[in-house]
Amino acid sequence: MRLHVADHPLVAHKLSVLRDADTASPTFRQLVDELVTLLAYEATRHVRTRDVEVVTPVATTTGVKLANPSPIVVPILRAGLGMLEGMTRLLPTAEVGFLGLQRDEETLEAITYANRLPDDLTGRQCFLLDPMLATGNTLVASIDYLLQRGARDVTAVCLIAAPEGIRVVEQFVGDRADVQVVVAAVDERLNEKAYIVPGLGDAGDRLYGIV
Numbered sequence: 621m622r623l624h625v626a627d628h629p630l631v632a633h634k635l636s637v638l639r640d641a642d643t644a645s646p647t648f649r650q651l652v653d654e655l656v657t658l659l660a661y662e663a664t665r666h667v668r669t670r671d672v673e674v675v676t677p678v679a680t681t682t683g684v685k686l687a688n689p690s691p692i693v694v695p696i697l698r699a700g701l702g703m704l705e706g707m708t709r710l711l712p713t714a715e716v717g718f719l720g721l722q723r724d725e726e727t728l729e730a731i732t733y734a735n736r737l738p739d740d741l742t743g744r745q746c747f748l749l750d751p752m753l754a755t756g757n758t759l760v761a762s763i764d765y766l767l768q769r770g771a772r773d774v775t776a777v778c779l780i781a782a783p784e785g786i787r788v789v790e791q792f793v794g795d796r797a798d799v800q801v802v803v804a805a806v807d808e809r810l811n812e813k814a815y816i817v818p819g820l821g822d823a824g825d826r827l828y829g830i831v
């Protein structure tokens with residue numbers, strides 16, 4: 621598994637405002653969208669392309685376009701939904717699948733309540749979206765769904781990761797697939813409730829309100 625931590629002052633600035641407990645939902649949503657757009661630039665560095673002929677007003681040249689089949693973007697509901705538009709803005713031809721997983725706050729197990737993915741992901745580049753990588757249980761379950769359908773090229777875009785969760789994902793992936801995790805920051809640790817410290821709290825609640 622490859623880990624890429626975005627090292628950019630704009631990312632650091634936006635993340636700091638996002639972390640602030642006084643940042644309300646509308647600003648929080650806007651910042652998540654902006655951060656994803658910045659991370660997407662890194663996450664798509666190896667997106668597959670094909671050569672095409674381009675006729676400019678001056679000459680004919682060779683350019684590139686995204687290769688087929690198009691990438692698939694999969695937000696992990698709920699919180700990952702806040703990252704979808706920022707990602708598809710850069711990848712407008714991508715298809716979108718959905719996974720709904722909720723962490724059981726007692727057992728920390730990831731429970732699946734929605735799964736709408738293509739049956740066959742062989743040869744598809746997959747981009748998973750979830751702001752928080754805490755214990756890693758949610759991301760492992762999500763990567764597993766993609767691998768079971770034949771995907772071997774998976775990039776997870778997260779805002780904040782805990783070192784504990786990164787290790788769990790690393791151990792799960794091993795050499796089964798080419799998995800990349802792109803994050804805005806790796807924080808210190810998990811607390812006794814498995815929340816990321818310093819983190820930003822519950823990303824889903826901060827985006828959409830408490831349920």
Ligand SMILES: O=P(O)(O)OC[C@H]1O[C@H](OP(=O)(O)OP(=O)(O)O)[C@H](O)[C@@H]1O
Nearest residue numbers: 697698699722723754755756757758824
């Ligand atoms: O790494 P883990 O320990 O599995 O935790 C991370 C997960 O927890 C949050 O989702 P949550 O379960 O709160 O669901 P929500 O998006 O509906 O709020 C977050 O968005 C991740 O999906």
Ligand SMILES: O=c1cc[nH]c(=O)[nH]1
Nearest residue numbers: 754815816821822823
């Ligand atoms: O810190 C955390 C951990 C899990 N899920 C969140 O939304 N935040």
Ligand SMILES: [Mg+2]
Nearest residue numbers: 822823824825
């Ligand atoms: Mg939540």
